[in-house]
Amino acid sequence: MTYLTRAAAAAGALLTAAGLLTAGPAQAASRGVLPGNWLYLTVTKGDARSSDTRGTLLMCEPPQGHARASEACAELAAAGGAIDRIPAKQVFCPMIFAPVTVHARGRWDGRSVDFQETYTSACVMRARTGSVFALDG
Numbered sequence: 001m002t003y004l005t006r007a008a009a010a011a012g013a014l015l016t017a018a019g020l021l022t023a024g025p026a027q028a029a030s031r032g033v034l035p036g037n038w039l040y041l042t043v044t045k046g047d048a049r050s051s052d053t054r055g056t057l058l059m060c061e062p063p064q065g066h067a068r069a070s071e072a073c074a075e076l077a078a079a080g081g082a083i084d085r086i087p088a089k090q091v092f093c094p095m096i097f098a099p100v101t102v103h104a105r106g107r108w109d110g111r112s113v114d115f116q117e118t119y120t121s122a123c124v125m126r127a128r129t130g131s132v133f134a135l136d137g
Contacts, residue, residue, distance in 0.1 A: 036061030037073070037081065039106035039113060043125075043133050046099060054135050058106075071131035081108025083115045086130045093123035100125045102133045 042055035056066050063069035079085040083104060101118040119125040125133060
Protein backbone atom coordinates (compact mmCIF):
# COMPACT_ATOMS: atom_id res chain seq x y z
CA MET A 1 0.00 0.00 0.00
CA THR A 2 1.44 3.38 -0.89
CA TYR A 3 1.97 6.17 1.63
CA LEU A 4 -0.91 8.26 0.25
CA THR A 5 -3.26 5.30 0.17
CA ARG A 6 -2.41 4.44 3.80
CA ALA A 7 -2.83 8.08 4.86
CA ALA A 8 -6.18 8.37 3.10
CA ALA A 9 -7.38 5.08 4.59
CA ALA A 10 -6.32 6.13 8.09
CA ALA A 11 -7.95 9.55 7.79
CA GLY A 12 -11.14 7.97 6.40
CA ALA A 13 -11.25 5.45 9.23
CA LEU A 14 -10.83 8.19 11.83
CA LEU A 15 -13.49 10.36 10.23
CA THR A 16 -15.90 7.46 9.97
CA ALA A 17 -15.28 6.44 13.59
CA ALA A 18 -15.92 10.01 14.71
CA GLY A 19 -19.20 10.01 12.80
CA LEU A 20 -18.06 12.89 10.60
CA LEU A 21 -18.02 11.06 7.30
CA THR A 22 -21.43 9.76 6.31
CA ALA A 23 -23.23 8.98 3.11
CA GLY A 24 -26.07 11.46 3.52
CA PRO A 25 -27.71 14.18 1.50
CA ALA A 26 -25.77 17.06 -0.07
CA GLN A 27 -26.19 19.19 3.07
CA ALA A 28 -23.68 16.98 4.89
CA ALA A 29 -21.00 17.73 2.30
CA SER A 30 -21.54 21.48 2.46
CA ARG A 31 -20.54 21.89 6.11
CA GLY A 32 -16.97 20.58 5.73
CA VAL A 33 -15.45 17.29 6.69
CA LEU A 34 -14.20 18.16 10.19
CA PRO A 35 -15.26 21.04 12.39
CA GLY A 36 -12.74 23.30 14.09
CA ASN A 37 -8.98 23.21 13.87
CA TRP A 38 -7.39 19.93 12.79
CA LEU A 39 -4.28 18.62 11.05
CA TYR A 40 -3.33 15.23 9.67
CA LEU A 41 0.35 14.89 10.64
CA THR A 42 2.99 12.52 9.30
CA VAL A 43 6.62 11.97 10.22
CA THR A 44 8.86 10.04 7.83
CA LYS A 45 12.31 8.88 8.90
CA GLY A 46 14.86 8.99 6.12
CA ASP A 47 14.06 10.66 2.84
CA ALA A 48 10.51 11.42 1.72
CA ARG A 49 10.37 8.15 -0.26
CA SER A 50 10.97 6.03 2.84
CA SER A 51 8.30 3.63 4.01
CA ASP A 52 9.03 4.43 7.68
CA THR A 53 6.10 6.84 8.13
CA ARG A 54 3.91 7.45 11.18
CA GLY A 55 0.79 9.60 11.13
CA THR A 56 -2.10 10.79 13.24
CA LEU A 57 -5.04 13.15 13.14
CA LEU A 58 -4.70 16.07 15.58
CA MET A 59 -7.99 17.72 16.49
CA CYS A 60 -7.95 20.79 18.73
CA GLU A 61 -11.55 21.37 19.76
CA PRO A 62 -11.17 19.58 22.17
CA PRO A 63 -7.53 18.43 21.88
CA GLN A 64 -7.40 14.75 20.92
CA GLY A 65 -5.92 12.14 18.59
CA HIS A 66 -2.27 12.90 19.40
CA ALA A 67 0.05 11.85 22.23
CA ARG A 68 0.60 15.50 23.23
CA ALA A 69 -2.55 17.06 21.77
CA SER A 70 -3.03 19.78 24.41
CA GLU A 71 0.54 21.03 24.07
CA ALA A 72 0.51 20.84 20.26
CA CYS A 73 -2.81 22.70 20.01
CA ALA A 74 -1.60 25.41 22.42
CA GLU A 75 1.61 25.91 20.40
CA LEU A 76 -0.34 26.07 17.15
CA ALA A 77 -2.87 28.51 18.62
CA ALA A 78 -0.05 30.81 19.79
CA ALA A 79 1.44 30.70 16.27
CA GLY A 80 -1.88 31.28 14.49
CA GLY A 81 -1.77 27.76 13.07
CA ALA A 82 1.51 28.41 11.22
CA ILE A 83 3.96 25.66 12.15
CA ASP A 84 6.91 27.66 10.85
CA ARG A 85 6.07 30.44 13.34
CA ILE A 86 6.38 28.22 16.43
CA PRO A 87 9.32 29.69 18.37
CA ALA A 88 12.44 27.53 18.06
CA LYS A 89 13.72 26.06 21.30
CA GLN A 90 17.34 26.73 22.25
CA VAL A 91 18.74 23.20 22.38
CA PHE A 92 21.98 21.56 21.31
CA CYS A 93 21.42 18.71 18.88
CA PRO A 94 24.10 16.15 17.96
CA MET A 95 25.52 16.73 14.50
CA ILE A 96 24.31 13.37 13.22
CA PHE A 97 22.59 13.42 9.85
CA ALA A 98 19.38 11.39 10.20
CA PRO A 99 16.79 13.25 8.09
CA VAL A 100 13.16 13.46 9.11
CA THR A 101 10.42 14.76 6.82
CA VAL A 102 7.22 16.11 8.34
CA HIS A 103 3.95 16.95 6.62
CA ALA A 104 0.81 18.58 7.99
CA ARG A 105 -2.43 18.96 6.06
CA GLY A 106 -5.72 20.26 7.36
CA ARG A 107 -7.59 23.40 8.43
CA TRP A 108 -6.82 26.10 10.98
CA ASP A 109 -9.12 29.08 11.59
CA GLY A 110 -10.91 28.33 8.32
CA ARG A 111 -7.70 28.32 6.25
CA SER A 112 -6.12 25.33 4.52
CA VAL A 113 -2.80 24.21 5.95
CA ASP A 114 -0.22 22.33 3.89
CA PHE A 115 3.21 22.32 5.54
CA GLN A 116 6.13 20.08 4.61
CA GLU A 117 9.73 20.30 5.73
CA THR A 118 12.76 18.03 6.01
CA TYR A 119 14.97 18.46 9.07
CA THR A 120 18.48 17.08 9.53
CA SER A 121 17.41 15.07 12.60
CA ALA A 122 14.51 14.40 14.96
CA CYS A 123 16.21 16.64 17.53
CA VAL A 124 16.18 19.60 15.12
CA MET A 125 12.57 18.80 14.17
CA ARG A 126 11.47 18.90 17.84
CA ALA A 127 13.39 22.14 18.42
CA ARG A 128 11.67 23.83 15.47
CA THR A 129 8.14 22.39 15.70
CA GLY A 130 7.60 21.86 19.42
CA SER A 131 5.03 19.19 20.27
CA VAL A 132 3.24 19.24 16.91
CA PHE A 133 5.12 16.29 15.39
CA ALA A 134 5.84 14.48 18.70
CA LEU A 135 3.73 11.50 17.65
CA ASP A 136 5.37 9.04 20.02
CA GLY A 137 4.69 11.05 23.17
